[in-house]
Amino acid sequence: MNVDEFVKVTEALTKLLGVSIWPVVLVVVLVKFSPALKEFFYGLGEFSFKGGGFEATAKRKQAEASAALVAASVARPDAETTPESAARNAREAAAVVADAVNARVIRRASAATVLWVDDRPENNIFERQSLEALGISFVLATSTEEALKLLSKQQFDVIISDMGRPPDSRAGYTLLDRLRSSGNQTPFVIYAGSNAPEHKAEARSHGAIGSTNRATELFEYVLAALNGRR
Structure with a gap:
Protein backbone atom coordinates (compact mmCIF):
# COMPACT_ATOMS: atom_id res chain seq x y z
CA MET A 1 0.00 0.00 0.00
CA ASN A 102 -28.30 0.18 20.76
CA ALA A 103 -29.77 3.29 22.34
CA ARG A 104 -30.90 1.45 25.49
CA VAL A 105 -27.45 -0.11 25.98
CA ILE A 106 -25.79 3.29 25.60
CA ARG A 107 -28.13 4.85 28.18
CA ARG A 108 -27.35 2.07 30.67
CA ALA A 109 -23.62 2.20 29.96
CA SER A 110 -23.44 5.94 30.50
CA ALA A 111 -24.45 5.44 34.15
CA ALA A 112 -22.11 2.49 34.82
CA THR A 113 -18.78 2.30 36.62
CA VAL A 114 -16.50 -0.72 36.24
CA LEU A 115 -13.59 -1.71 38.48
CA TRP A 116 -10.71 -3.17 36.45
CA VAL A 117 -8.05 -4.99 38.47
CA ASP A 118 -4.80 -5.67 36.62
CA ASP A 119 -1.18 -5.12 37.58
CA ARG A 120 -0.52 -4.05 33.98
CA PRO A 121 -3.40 -1.76 33.03
CA GLU A 122 -1.49 -0.52 29.98
CA ASN A 123 -2.21 -3.89 28.36
CA ASN A 124 -5.94 -3.18 28.25
CA ILE A 125 -6.11 0.34 26.88
CA PHE A 126 -8.15 -0.45 23.77
CA GLU A 127 -10.51 -2.81 25.57
CA ARG A 128 -11.31 0.01 27.99
CA GLN A 129 -11.69 2.51 25.16
CA SER A 130 -14.26 0.29 23.46
CA LEU A 131 -16.44 0.46 26.58
CA GLU A 132 -15.61 4.06 27.46
CA ALA A 133 -16.92 5.02 24.02
CA LEU A 134 -20.36 3.93 25.25
CA GLY A 135 -20.06 6.07 28.38
CA ILE A 136 -18.77 3.50 30.89
CA SER A 137 -16.43 4.90 33.56
CA PHE A 138 -13.49 2.89 34.88
CA VAL A 139 -11.65 2.79 38.18
CA LEU A 140 -8.32 0.96 38.02
CA ALA A 141 -6.60 -1.12 40.70
CA THR A 142 -3.30 -2.94 40.37
CA SER A 143 -3.57 -5.31 43.34
CA THR A 144 -6.12 -7.37 45.24
CA GLU A 145 -5.73 -5.27 48.37
CA GLU A 146 -6.20 -2.02 46.47
CA ALA A 147 -9.32 -3.46 44.84
CA LEU A 148 -10.77 -4.52 48.19
CA LYS A 149 -10.11 -1.08 49.63
CA LEU A 150 -11.94 0.54 46.72
CA LEU A 151 -14.81 -1.92 47.04
CA SER A 152 -15.20 -1.06 50.72
CA LYS A 153 -15.91 2.56 49.75
CA GLN A 154 -17.76 2.30 46.44
CA GLN A 155 -20.18 0.07 44.59
CA PHE A 156 -19.38 -0.99 41.05
CA ASP A 157 -21.60 -2.34 38.30
CA VAL A 158 -19.03 -4.87 37.04
CA ILE A 159 -15.57 -6.05 38.12
CA ILE A 160 -12.97 -7.22 35.60
CA SER A 161 -9.83 -8.94 36.85
CA ASP A 162 -6.77 -10.58 35.40
CA MET A 163 -5.66 -13.87 36.94
CA GLY A 164 -2.05 -13.72 38.12
CA ARG A 165 -0.65 -10.77 40.06
CA PRO A 166 2.71 -11.47 41.73
CA PRO A 167 3.16 -13.17 44.07
CA ASP A 168 -0.32 -14.73 43.72
CA SER A 169 -0.72 -16.76 40.51
CA ARG A 170 -4.47 -17.07 41.20
CA ALA A 171 -5.10 -13.52 42.37
CA GLY A 172 -8.26 -13.25 40.29
CA TYR A 173 -9.83 -16.11 42.23
CA THR A 174 -8.46 -14.79 45.52
CA LEU A 175 -10.32 -11.53 44.97
CA LEU A 176 -13.46 -13.23 43.68
CA ASP A 177 -13.61 -15.70 46.57
CA ARG A 178 -13.20 -12.95 49.15
CA LEU A 179 -16.00 -10.95 47.57
CA ARG A 180 -18.41 -13.86 47.35
CA SER A 181 -17.66 -14.99 50.92
CA SER A 182 -18.49 -11.47 52.13
CA GLY A 183 -21.80 -11.48 50.26
CA ASN A 184 -20.70 -9.15 47.44
CA GLN A 185 -22.39 -10.40 44.27
CA THR A 186 -21.11 -7.78 41.81
CA PRO A 187 -20.82 -9.36 38.32
CA PHE A 188 -17.21 -10.50 37.95
CA VAL A 189 -15.31 -11.32 34.74
CA ILE A 190 -11.87 -12.92 34.49
CA TYR A 191 -9.86 -11.47 31.59
CA ALA A 192 -6.70 -13.54 31.40
CA GLY A 193 -4.51 -15.56 29.06
CA SER A 194 -6.67 -18.65 28.68
CA ASN A 195 -9.94 -19.31 26.92
CA ALA A 196 -9.96 -23.04 27.62
CA PRO A 197 -13.37 -24.57 28.46
CA GLU A 198 -12.06 -25.96 31.75
CA HIS A 199 -10.91 -22.50 32.84
CA LYS A 200 -14.27 -21.00 31.91
CA ALA A 201 -16.00 -23.70 33.98
CA GLU A 202 -13.67 -23.10 36.93
CA ALA A 203 -14.32 -19.36 36.83
CA ARG A 204 -18.07 -19.97 36.96
CA SER A 205 -17.63 -22.39 39.84
CA HIS A 206 -16.01 -19.56 41.81
CA GLY A 207 -18.92 -17.24 41.00
CA ALA A 208 -17.69 -15.34 37.93
CA ILE A 209 -20.10 -14.66 35.08
CA GLY A 210 -17.37 -15.65 32.64
CA SER A 211 -13.71 -15.95 31.76
CA THR A 212 -12.05 -15.10 28.45
CA ASN A 213 -8.91 -13.91 26.71
CA ARG A 214 -10.84 -12.36 23.81
CA ALA A 215 -11.67 -8.66 23.71
CA THR A 216 -14.94 -9.24 21.86
CA GLU A 217 -16.19 -11.73 24.44
CA LEU A 218 -15.20 -9.42 27.29
CA PHE A 219 -17.18 -6.62 25.63
CA GLU A 220 -20.23 -8.90 25.43
CA TYR A 221 -19.88 -10.08 29.04
CA VAL A 222 -19.79 -6.52 30.37
CA LEU A 223 -22.79 -5.33 28.36
CA ALA A 224 -24.76 -8.45 29.28
CA ALA A 225 -24.04 -7.87 32.97
CA LEU A 226 -25.13 -4.24 32.75
CA ASN A 227 -28.38 -5.32 31.16
CA GLY A 228 -29.05 -8.08 33.69
CA ARG A 229 -28.18 -10.99 31.38
CA ARG A 230 -25.56 -13.40 32.75
Whole structure:
Protein backbone atom coordinates (compact mmCIF):
# COMPACT_ATOMS: atom_id res chain seq x y z
CA MET A 1 0.00 0.00 0.00
CA ASN A 2 1.50 3.34 -1.01
CA VAL A 3 0.99 6.63 0.81
CA ASP A 4 -1.84 7.80 -1.44
CA GLU A 5 -3.74 4.54 -1.01
CA PHE A 6 -3.22 4.67 2.76
CA VAL A 7 -4.58 8.21 2.96
CA LYS A 8 -7.59 7.33 0.82
CA VAL A 9 -8.45 4.30 2.96
CA THR A 10 -8.17 6.12 6.28
CA GLU A 11 -10.08 9.16 5.00
CA ALA A 12 -12.83 6.97 3.58
CA LEU A 13 -13.08 5.04 6.83
CA THR A 14 -13.35 8.08 9.08
CA LYS A 15 -15.97 9.64 6.79
CA LEU A 16 -17.90 6.39 6.73
CA LEU A 17 -18.01 6.03 10.50
CA GLY A 18 -18.42 9.72 11.24
CA VAL A 19 -15.48 9.96 13.61
CA SER A 20 -12.41 12.15 13.30
CA ILE A 21 -10.08 10.23 15.62
CA TRP A 22 -9.12 6.62 14.96
CA PRO A 23 -6.99 4.61 17.40
CA VAL A 24 -3.37 4.90 16.31
CA VAL A 25 -2.77 1.20 16.77
CA LEU A 26 -5.41 0.41 14.18
CA VAL A 27 -3.55 2.49 11.64
CA VAL A 28 -0.38 0.58 12.48
CA VAL A 29 -2.18 -2.73 12.05
CA LEU A 30 -3.71 -1.51 8.81
CA VAL A 31 -0.21 -0.92 7.45
CA LYS A 32 1.14 -4.23 8.76
CA PHE A 33 -1.72 -6.31 7.40
CA SER A 34 -2.65 -3.99 4.56
CA PRO A 35 -4.02 -6.35 1.85
CA ALA A 36 -6.67 -8.18 3.88
CA LEU A 37 -7.54 -5.33 6.23
CA LYS A 38 -7.84 -2.86 3.37
CA GLU A 39 -10.44 -5.18 1.87
CA PHE A 40 -12.21 -5.29 5.25
CA PHE A 41 -12.32 -1.51 5.57
CA TYR A 42 -13.62 -1.03 2.05
CA GLY A 43 -16.18 -3.72 2.87
CA LEU A 44 -17.46 -1.63 5.74
CA GLY A 45 -19.25 0.39 3.10
CA GLU A 46 -21.63 -2.56 2.84
CA PHE A 47 -21.79 -3.04 6.61
CA SER A 48 -25.12 -2.02 8.11
CA PHE A 49 -24.98 -0.70 11.65
CA LYS A 50 -28.21 -1.77 13.30
CA GLY A 51 -30.56 0.97 14.40
CA GLY A 52 -30.38 3.29 11.43
CA GLY A 53 -32.62 5.77 13.24
CA PHE A 54 -30.02 6.51 15.92
CA GLU A 55 -29.23 10.11 16.59
CA ALA A 56 -25.78 11.19 15.43
CA THR A 57 -24.30 10.97 18.94
CA ALA A 58 -25.36 7.34 19.35
CA LYS A 59 -23.95 6.45 15.95
CA ARG A 60 -20.67 8.11 16.85
CA LYS A 61 -20.46 6.18 20.11
CA GLN A 62 -21.13 2.95 18.26
CA ALA A 63 -18.48 3.74 15.66
CA GLU A 64 -15.90 4.70 18.28
CA ALA A 65 -16.62 1.51 20.24
CA SER A 66 -16.22 -0.52 17.07
CA ALA A 67 -12.91 1.17 16.26
CA ALA A 68 -11.45 0.50 19.69
CA LEU A 69 -12.72 -3.09 19.83
CA VAL A 70 -11.24 -3.82 16.41
CA ALA A 71 -7.95 -2.35 17.67
CA ALA A 72 -8.07 -4.51 20.82
CA SER A 73 -8.81 -7.61 18.75
CA VAL A 74 -5.89 -7.24 16.34
CA ALA A 75 -3.35 -5.21 18.33
CA ARG A 76 -1.43 -8.23 19.63
CA PRO A 77 -0.69 -10.45 16.62
CA ASP A 78 1.22 -13.61 17.47
CA ALA A 79 3.36 -15.91 15.37
CA GLU A 80 0.27 -17.62 13.96
CA THR A 81 -1.52 -14.41 12.96
CA THR A 82 -2.02 -13.95 9.24
CA PRO A 83 -3.48 -11.00 7.34
CA GLU A 84 -6.59 -13.08 6.75
CA SER A 85 -7.06 -14.00 10.42
CA ALA A 86 -6.45 -10.38 11.46
CA ALA A 87 -9.11 -9.22 9.02
CA ARG A 88 -11.47 -11.94 10.25
CA ASN A 89 -10.98 -10.83 13.86
CA ALA A 90 -11.60 -7.23 12.82
CA ARG A 91 -14.84 -8.17 11.08
CA GLU A 92 -15.99 -10.12 14.12
CA ALA A 93 -15.28 -7.19 16.45
CA ALA A 94 -17.22 -4.76 14.27
CA ALA A 95 -20.12 -7.21 14.07
CA VAL A 96 -20.19 -7.67 17.86
CA VAL A 97 -20.61 -3.93 18.38
CA ALA A 98 -23.31 -3.73 15.71
CA ASP A 99 -25.24 -6.58 17.33
CA ALA A 100 -24.80 -5.53 20.96
CA VAL A 101 -25.05 -1.75 20.97
CA ASN A 102 -28.30 0.18 20.76
CA ALA A 103 -29.77 3.29 22.34
CA ARG A 104 -30.90 1.45 25.49
CA VAL A 105 -27.45 -0.11 25.98
CA ILE A 106 -25.79 3.29 25.60
CA ARG A 107 -28.13 4.85 28.18
CA ARG A 108 -27.35 2.07 30.67
CA ALA A 109 -23.62 2.20 29.96
CA SER A 110 -23.44 5.94 30.50
CA ALA A 111 -24.45 5.44 34.15
CA ALA A 112 -22.11 2.49 34.82
CA THR A 113 -18.78 2.30 36.62
CA VAL A 114 -16.50 -0.72 36.24
CA LEU A 115 -13.59 -1.71 38.48
CA TRP A 116 -10.71 -3.17 36.45
CA VAL A 117 -8.05 -4.99 38.47
CA ASP A 118 -4.80 -5.67 36.62
CA ASP A 119 -1.18 -5.12 37.58
CA ARG A 120 -0.52 -4.05 33.98
CA PRO A 121 -3.40 -1.76 33.03
CA GLU A 122 -1.49 -0.52 29.98
CA ASN A 123 -2.21 -3.89 28.36
CA ASN A 124 -5.94 -3.18 28.25
CA ILE A 125 -6.11 0.34 26.88
CA PHE A 126 -8.15 -0.45 23.77
CA GLU A 127 -10.51 -2.81 25.57
CA ARG A 128 -11.31 0.01 27.99
CA GLN A 129 -11.69 2.51 25.16
CA SER A 130 -14.26 0.29 23.46
CA LEU A 131 -16.44 0.46 26.58
CA GLU A 132 -15.61 4.06 27.46
CA ALA A 133 -16.92 5.02 24.02
CA LEU A 134 -20.36 3.93 25.25
CA GLY A 135 -20.06 6.07 28.38
CA ILE A 136 -18.77 3.50 30.89
CA SER A 137 -16.43 4.90 33.56
CA PHE A 138 -13.49 2.89 34.88
CA VAL A 139 -11.65 2.79 38.18
CA LEU A 140 -8.32 0.96 38.02
CA ALA A 141 -6.60 -1.12 40.70
CA THR A 142 -3.30 -2.94 40.37
CA SER A 143 -3.57 -5.31 43.34
CA THR A 144 -6.12 -7.37 45.24
CA GLU A 145 -5.73 -5.27 48.37
CA GLU A 146 -6.20 -2.02 46.47
CA ALA A 147 -9.32 -3.46 44.84
CA LEU A 148 -10.77 -4.52 48.19
CA LYS A 149 -10.11 -1.08 49.63
CA LEU A 150 -11.94 0.54 46.72
CA LEU A 151 -14.81 -1.92 47.04
CA SER A 152 -15.20 -1.06 50.72
CA LYS A 153 -15.91 2.56 49.75
CA GLN A 154 -17.76 2.30 46.44
CA GLN A 155 -20.18 0.07 44.59
CA PHE A 156 -19.38 -0.99 41.05
CA ASP A 157 -21.60 -2.34 38.30
CA VAL A 158 -19.03 -4.87 37.04
CA ILE A 159 -15.57 -6.05 38.12
CA ILE A 160 -12.97 -7.22 35.60
CA SER A 161 -9.83 -8.94 36.85
CA ASP A 162 -6.77 -10.58 35.40
CA MET A 163 -5.66 -13.87 36.94
CA GLY A 164 -2.05 -13.72 38.12
CA ARG A 165 -0.65 -10.77 40.06
CA PRO A 166 2.71 -11.47 41.73
CA PRO A 167 3.16 -13.17 44.07
CA ASP A 168 -0.32 -14.73 43.72
CA SER A 169 -0.72 -16.76 40.51
CA ARG A 170 -4.47 -17.07 41.20
CA ALA A 171 -5.10 -13.52 42.37
CA GLY A 172 -8.26 -13.25 40.29
CA TYR A 173 -9.83 -16.11 42.23
CA THR A 174 -8.46 -14.79 45.52
CA LEU A 175 -10.32 -11.53 44.97
CA LEU A 176 -13.46 -13.23 43.68
CA ASP A 177 -13.61 -15.70 46.57
CA ARG A 178 -13.20 -12.95 49.15
CA LEU A 179 -16.00 -10.95 47.57
CA ARG A 180 -18.41 -13.86 47.35
CA SER A 181 -17.66 -14.99 50.92
CA SER A 182 -18.49 -11.47 52.13
CA GLY A 183 -21.80 -11.48 50.26
CA ASN A 184 -20.70 -9.15 47.44
CA GLN A 185 -22.39 -10.40 44.27
CA THR A 186 -21.11 -7.78 41.81
CA PRO A 187 -20.82 -9.36 38.32
CA PHE A 188 -17.21 -10.50 37.95
CA VAL A 189 -15.31 -11.32 34.74
CA ILE A 190 -11.87 -12.92 34.49
CA TYR A 191 -9.86 -11.47 31.59
CA ALA A 192 -6.70 -13.54 31.40
CA GLY A 193 -4.51 -15.56 29.06
CA SER A 194 -6.67 -18.65 28.68
CA ASN A 195 -9.94 -19.31 26.92
CA ALA A 196 -9.96 -23.04 27.62
CA PRO A 197 -13.37 -24.57 28.46
CA GLU A 198 -12.06 -25.96 31.75
CA HIS A 199 -10.91 -22.50 32.84
CA LYS A 200 -14.27 -21.00 31.91
CA ALA A 201 -16.00 -23.70 33.98
CA GLU A 202 -13.67 -23.10 36.93
CA ALA A 203 -14.32 -19.36 36.83
CA ARG A 204 -18.07 -19.97 36.96
CA SER A 205 -17.63 -22.39 39.84
CA HIS A 206 -16.01 -19.56 41.81
CA GLY A 207 -18.92 -17.24 41.00
CA ALA A 208 -17.69 -15.34 37.93
CA ILE A 209 -20.10 -14.66 35.08
CA GLY A 210 -17.37 -15.65 32.64
CA SER A 211 -13.71 -15.95 31.76
CA THR A 212 -12.05 -15.10 28.45
CA ASN A 213 -8.91 -13.91 26.71
CA ARG A 214 -10.84 -12.36 23.81
CA ALA A 215 -11.67 -8.66 23.71
CA THR A 216 -14.94 -9.24 21.86
CA GLU A 217 -16.19 -11.73 24.44
CA LEU A 218 -15.20 -9.42 27.29
CA PHE A 219 -17.18 -6.62 25.63
CA GLU A 220 -20.23 -8.90 25.43
CA TYR A 221 -19.88 -10.08 29.04
CA VAL A 222 -19.79 -6.52 30.37
CA LEU A 223 -22.79 -5.33 28.36
CA ALA A 224 -24.76 -8.45 29.28
CA ALA A 225 -24.04 -7.87 32.97
CA LEU A 226 -25.13 -4.24 32.75
CA ASN A 227 -28.38 -5.32 31.16
CA GLY A 228 -29.05 -8.08 33.69
CA ARG A 229 -28.18 -10.99 31.38
CA ARG A 230 -25.56 -13.40 32.75
